[in-house]
Amino acid sequence: MNTLNYADINIGDKIPNLDIPITASLISCAALATRDFEPCHHDKAVAQGMGLPDVFMNILTSQALMARFVTDWSGPEAVMKALKVKLGAPNVPGMTMTVSGEIVEKDDAEKSIKINVTGENNIWGMHMSGSVQIALP
């Protein structure tokens, strides 16, 4: 498994989009994998009581998917420096979230790059937007 070289990355480069089907299994199992036991992420009745149609994705999962999107592309020797997430519309089962990213900054001294990442679902729009900073060899 290769890791990208800092020198080969250009500002404006785009990361190929990733489509993630949002299912009740993903939402509830990922909430538990992040040890988030808030009932709204695994108990549909609780989520419906809050006015949502079904369980919705927790923040730690959105962070995880954003991080994975970047390191899938960069390769395993990349070192994660920062992960900043702004949250929008909830992800609920039946949606598809499309994650996209673009390189916006390069720091030659640190050999780090900043990638703006957004995750939009096909029903309610922007689920997450933010940036990931990684250092590359």
Add this chain to the structure above:
Amino acid sequence: MTPEQTKAFEEKVYTFVGKPIYTGPRRGYDDVNSAMIRQWCEVMGEKNPAYVDQDWAEKSTRGHLIAPPAMMYAWTQEGYKVASEGRPTDGQVEMVKFFDSYGFSGSLGTNVDQEYFAEAKVGDAIFEESVIESISEQKTTARGIGYFFETYAKFTNQDGVLLGTQRFRVFKFIPPQQEEVTPASSDTLEIPTRVAAPRGQDNKWWWDACDEGKILIQRCASCGALRHPPRPMCGVCQSTEWDTIESTLDGELFSFVEMHHPKFPGYQYPLLVGVISLAEGTRIIANIVGCDVKDVEIGMKLKGKVERVDEKTILPQFYPVNN
């Protein structure tokens, strides 16, 4: 809330700023371990060998497995107790309860910013020290009236090495009255449709014809001038008598924009909106479809089709005419 109540509330709530959330560093129930990492990776679809492949990791620059940095905050979570008996009291829970007691019971996580300074290894203990860092002044947002609060957390290992920091921003607000919240019960997700055009007595006839696949143009019964969009009086001779002709939907592009932001649910992007000069002489606003934005030019020939664009909406859309 009366101004006096707001004053009393704010006097107390701002005393939470600077308070620690836990008494002393809180150690995660489990130290960093490969079982929890593997489970997390499985669910997230994470294939990074730096987290799960021992052989790969030993030969890598690091020489050992690491925990996914995005798991940082997972290690110190409370666990199943949160669902079975409610979140145990800590500094943040105490503050949240105070917000709730004044009606600010809505909670919405809005931002989480993490920075990482060192990678956690299997076997590391994770300690979290958190503080309530700030509470905003009262804000009015689309969700309602409330306050943003921010917590700041530092994560360290057993040697005191700083692994990372986190700022977590939450909006605490007065939610809509309970009776206004319609508990959702549908098992199927409602697919959003486009914003429906309002139909009044001066334009309902136009939309009804559109629903039947026809695009009509108003014609003054007195002087014959065509007009669009529909309105009750002729701009040329002021007659209020009129009939209609049906457009052939042959046209040419007069002007256009590409809508980027904000994106509305129910619309397909890229979203091209054109002003089209129809062969009959009036102009119409409609979407340009069936071509790439880079191929769109003012003056290009277009042909319209009346089409169903979603479950509730029928609209004319214009396609380039390829010569």
